[in-house]
Amino acid sequence: MARQILLVDAVATNRIVLKVKLAAAFYEVEQTISAAEALEQVRRKTPSAILIGGLGDASPVELCRQLRAIAATAHCPIVVMAAESDASARIAALEAGASSILDLPCCDALLLARLRALLRGHETEMELRMREGTHRALGLSEAPASFDRPARIGILAEERRGLAGRLRELRRMLPHRFEMMSPREVFHPLTGPLGRQAGTGPDVLVIALDADRAEVEMQILPDLRARTATRHAGVLVLAPDTTGPLAAAVLDLGADNVAPACASAAEIALRIDRLTTRRRMADRLRSTVQAGLRAAVTDPLTGLFNRRYALPHVTRIAERANRLMRPFAVMVADLDHFKKVNDTYGHAAGDAVLAEVARRLRDNLRAVDLVARIGGEEFLVVLPDASDRTAGDTAHRLCAAMSEAPFVIPGGEAPIRITISIGVMIAQPARDGGPAPEDLLRSADAALYEAKAQGRNQVELSRRPAA
Structure with a gap:
């Protein structure tokens, strides 16, 4: 079944260009020209993802809030597209519920890579919600714990001084453990600072790419997905260029999100918090699958195998x-x-x-x-x-x-x-x-x-x- 994208933009030229690009990638595209039309459309049919451009009757931030208030789109990937997005505009969009911000103009590869990355995460989340609903109906699950342990956040950067100031701010903003890490510490967590605390890899990795060596440094991403300690970690990449092929390649190599290298601590904190939530949901999905397997081979009365x-x-x-x-x-x-x-x-x-x-x-x-x-x-x-x-x-x-x-x-x-x-x-x-x-x-x-x-x-x- 083809994935369906809802495109919301008041400018006809933008809609035509984007529809051609998305259709060429085998997406089905629905178009609306206003926030009011978009809200009416999602009540009739839930899309796989929503792209929001310029609107005449509302701001993209306001439409994000309204979409998140509707059950059908409360968890749907939403991309806000903006010709100019400063730090405060990006933070406002993220706080309103945007899954990602796409700076325009951008290359076709980046647009499609953003969608692929968002849909991967969304489908994992939807699978979890479906399984949890089934397990609750069968009386096999308990409500998620109200308290979560602090997440382990690894900061991976060759030039560590460039992130030092923002790292101090992040520690004040979020209740998580932050550690500066080298690639060796990432791949061998038992010898690194996070490994000494937990014996496992980080929950989220923030990777800052150097402008002169970005194409070389980003090759660590496939290795992260291939190693047991980091396979399920959320990965945020701070890239020198977030509008071109570099950002697209970063997403396709396994990053969950990419942000400007100059992003403020507040923006990075929002993105880390989003990835931490997704990581915890993915962990719950795996736990649910294991519980289901145990239930399938266990006699519920005696606890013995069946x-x-x-x-x-x-x-x-x-x-x-x-x-x-x-x-x-x-x-x-x-x-x-x-x-x-x-x-x-x-x-x-x-x-x-x-x-x-x-x-x-x-x-x-x-x-x-x-x-x-x-x-x-x-x-x-x-x-x-x-x-x-x-x-x-x-x-x-x-x-x-x-x-x-x-x-x-x-x-x-x-x-x-x-x-x-x-x-x-x-x-x-x-x-x-x-x-x-x-x-x-x-x-x-x-x-x-x-x-x-x-x-x-x-x-x-x-x-x-x-x-």
Whole structure:
């Protein structure tokens, strides 16, 4: 689907020229000539980005404020284009919600590079918001913390004295940690000042390019995106020229934003604050993805792994056992007469029993052992490097852990006794890969039924090979 750009400019010539440039880059362009038309348009259809030029009925700054007050465009990338933008005008636009300021005239490459950089960041933010909404609907997420730790801001400049004055002002304006850094300190954070504090790279990097060596110095940008310590850092580049191919190249090489080298401390502070917010949102996105993955393989009641995780893990254990020529044990455990618990005391009591069973299983197994809930009251236990004797001893210990201490249930007058039956299958190493995990479970399950038939609260070892 093509990205849609809303172009707002009262001058017809400007709109025509910009539409030709954007259409050549495969953007769909909608045009409006006033702030009023723009506000009406975004209520009908939300654009991917908005470009604001000269207006007759409002200032670009005022239109920015109005757009940010509308839910559909509250987070949309907005570029303010100005023929002359002094420091105070840029600060006013940024404070009003502009994502970027584009000084005119500028080359086509810079316009498109600005859009690409803004849309990359915007799409990350939208993905986060969508995932957070889904996780909230499923009850899997908590509200973001109201307190954020101070961000770590690295200032990278060959000529450090040129930023010294502004650095002092930045420290007064923002509650973050600022450190002057060399390229070596950036790429090896454990040896740098930020690394000594946190063991990680900076949250945001501000890179000041020297006018005579800018094309050489900006080659650090691809390396920043390729290194683990700096891959996700926000990057602001202070460039000697922000209207030509240099600024375009800086953005396409991986910078998130570019500002004039002479920018005031107030403007730099606004841009750093914007990048810090984006970095934190990206970190939350990655955390959300990891939480989703954990939820997909975890049983919510017991906190144990579920069947989706357990079977592939058994395959990995089997591969290791076959490589090292060591046996391993597969156990299927099932609570005895569990239906009576639910029928007599209710499902809340049954859930409490299952959670306590899971805890006792974990407490009586090694860290290397796998324990998973694979059915209603059925559990899977896998012991790497386990002989018949080791597996038998472990299974009897698990039975004792259930039967010897009664279970306290919510609302119950007295604790109740719960027992468990276990079927054990010893998987011998095989050069040909051996049986599939499902076959191992089937053999252990057959042994479980034999244990049940012999009176329950029993351990039965499978005497036949897996199918």
